[in-house]
Amino acid sequence: MRTIQKKNCRWWTLLIMLIPLALITACGGGGGSDVVDGSDPGDGGIEEGEYVIFLANQDENAPEDYNLYLANSQNPETLTKLNPPGAAVHGDVIQMAFSPDGAYAVYLADQESNGIYELYLVDMASPGTPVKLNGTLVSGGRVDDFTFSPDSSRVAYRADQDTAGVNELYLAAVASPGTSVKINSALPDLGDVEDFSFSPDSSMVAYMADQDTDEHNELYLVDLAAPETSDKLNGALVADGDVLEFAFNPGSYSVVYRADQDRDRVFELYTVDIVTPGTSVKLNSSLVEGGDIADFLISRDGIVFYRADQDIDGTYEVYAVTTPGSSLKLNSPLSAGESVTKFILNYNGSAMAYRADQDIDGVHEIYYVTGGAITKINKPLVAGRTTGDFAFSPDGTLVGYIADQDTDDVYELYTVDLTELVWGSTKRNTLLVADREITDFQFRPDSQGIIYRADHDTKGVYELYSASLSTPGTAYRLNSPLPAGGQVRRDFSFHPDSTLVAYRADQENYSVDELYYVDITSPGDVFKLNSTLATGIKIVNYQVSPDGKQVVYCADQDMNAVFELYLLDITRPGTSVKLSGALVADGDVSYDGFKFSPDSSRVAYYADQDTDEVYELYLVDTATPGTSVKLNSALVADGDVSTDAIAFSPDGKHMVYRADQDTDQVYELYLVDLTAPGASVKLNSPRVAGGDILGSAFSPDGSQVVYRADQDIDEMDELYLVDVSTPGTSTKINSALAADADITRFVISPDGRRIAYRADHDTDEVFELYLTDMSTPGTSVKLNSALTIGGNVYSSGFTFSPDGSQVLYRADQDIDGTVELYLVDLTAPGTSAKLNSALVADGDVSSHGLSFSHDSSHVVYCADQDTDDIYEIYSVSVASPGVSTKLNQPLAEGSEVYMHGVSPDSITVSFVTHQEIDDTPLGELYLVRQDDPGNAIRLNIPRTGTAPYLYIEAFSFVPGEVFYTYH
Structure with missing residues (x-):
């Protein structure tokens, strides 16, 4: 039996944004809003309080859906979903197998809830009408593997069916779908079943699990007549030993397994008779020092x-x-x-x-x-050529193999007739051109044909072909035409009757894998085996408007994996409108390339809207969603607008963007008047050959733009100032740099008068912090105190205080390699004070969430200050440097703070914790008052078990910066 399988290793970033709302009326209004955990969002309004909008896979019964929720700090863990449900099909078939007798197919899919994978049984006499095979799953549970019994009557599967996060082994009969029995013995806390297999006579199942000792897999046998009663098969293992793999002997009377049973990390081969469990015999000969058994096979005769x-x-x-x-x-x-x-x-x-x-x-x-005779069967290969996968035909008369035998890097399919080795190999595929390849193949069960997967017709588009063994070089495509971006997956399979082929492909909806079968005598005449899959939504980013009334978010709400912009009114949860314009085929809005205008009336975004893979800048008025205008001028061939430098001027009348608009791969800075879209002007002065613009920022009054570029000397990055009224004429701001020096980052003071920048100004590769006054370009002063040998000021984390009087920075200023937090008053440059308290050995101050309170009186920082590698949050008064207060509550074992931010009124701090529970990530969102440290409230709904995962990866107060956390 062949099993089709795709690993389900999805993860998406999670964005959290914290906003203060003085009063929200009619929060319960609008079509289709969901209240989670029994909340009533209010009759006629919500009382004043602090509100949090966050993006999460909060629904554990649809763990791959990412939605926006509204939480009230006065009523934590009670959420209102803001966005409407997704209409796009998000489910996937990830694994499939035919029963050995060919009467049934079983597949694993999230058919009913996005991200909850269950087993479905299909009678091949009536495809398209599956029934659920597994038993009822606990909230958040899922099936993740299965196999048919050799007699086709039962299916064994692994699932966290009874306890979320604990994978156990179950048995379901095809005659009674939906009813299952657990067959493994009781597991300890955090124990899991790993691999499993039926005996050839279908009466027993052997499985590997850490059933007796956590994290150490051993081998067990259960008689299916007595489920939940197992015998340990392997002999006693050395400390830290594990069983890695096993297989039944064809006679069902013994099991062969590979383990480091006698010496830790030395893997050898053992056999055990099932009637004498625990008494094993080593099979391999003595190994040389460092030797191991890599893998094994058992022949039909044992x-x-x-x-x-x-x-x-x-x-x-x-x-x-x-x-x-x-x-x-x-x-x-x-x-x-x-x-x-x-x-x-x-x-x-x-x-x-x-x-x-x-x-x-x-x-x-x-x-x-x-x-005893050994014969090379491929044609001679020269250096640089190689063979790929290979297989015997079922009748043993042929060997098929993939190789770039005739043309370097063009992998083709060959067979060798083992009854006539003298004739060498025969190419089976039709002609492949350069840069094409065959990736996989399979013989028909009756050995009369062969199928293969290749990007035969279109480079990078892998499809399924059938080749005749009687007419070499003749093949035809089996699958139906695919949509743009569609692929046939690598795990196709023949039905036992040799005429039907099952395959997985996103044949109807891009990025939605479904299960199809085709008769090789009727290529292209394809039938679907699964029924309709689950719908879902994946919101990947969002922003709240500066006035706090609207949210724009980027999601594949209408079509899976096609990301567009949507707009919702916070007072009308459950309804949204598509904001971005119509996209060309395969077009997307960039997940991190959209911004509100300062007055909240418009949104600029970055997308390949008109031409696939050509990213440009668009503007849409929130009053006329779906109707956008292109802002950038015409781009040179292969040109793009970059996402990293689009910005509105503070008055909302202009935008600046970076693009290789005039010369491909040469990025320059452009200004566009929003009353004249498509007619931009170049801001920067002429560049030296090889020069590029690297970053920019408007001055607070919008009259000037500061940018970083290697404008005068290639590879020497410096700072320049340009007035928007005189584009193309810039002034260098920094003082002269030493040879090979660079400016790596800059920030503008809140009043727009000064710029702080980091550079190896005086000594190559020794980075320090400098201040320049915009009224006297070309002069600068060093801000940081003297650095220890090897010390540097770090690029991330330096910033002006909100009142503009001080600069905060991170550096290993006192001890090389120990990053701490310093504050310098601009009236005394070169004299800084250390803010953080003493650090534990190997402790550091993190750049994550480092921020001033909005009144400039306090700094909140994240550090492993008390315990190495356990990051927590601290508040320190700028008037009392070195004396900090821990804000977070005592953390669970293995947990740490990943990100934090300070509220606009400086009273509260929001923070995200993260921990791994049995390899399952779990994030949570909290709020704590600075005057009540250690008493945080949780805002999200906690998981009921350890699975599925919950990611919380970024947040911000509004107005404010969005902080991202990466796991």
């Missing part, structure tokens, strides 16, 4: 073959077990550094094929072994 560096450490060869502890080497002699990388057996174990760099070091070729 002979065990294995691959190991048994004789020369690092040189892997193939052996057959003759008697326990004795083996016979099957490959030709290899030199040091050469290895067998894979081996396979034919259907009855009478022949073997292996791949090795046996003749030319680094050139892997395929060899056929039968009756």
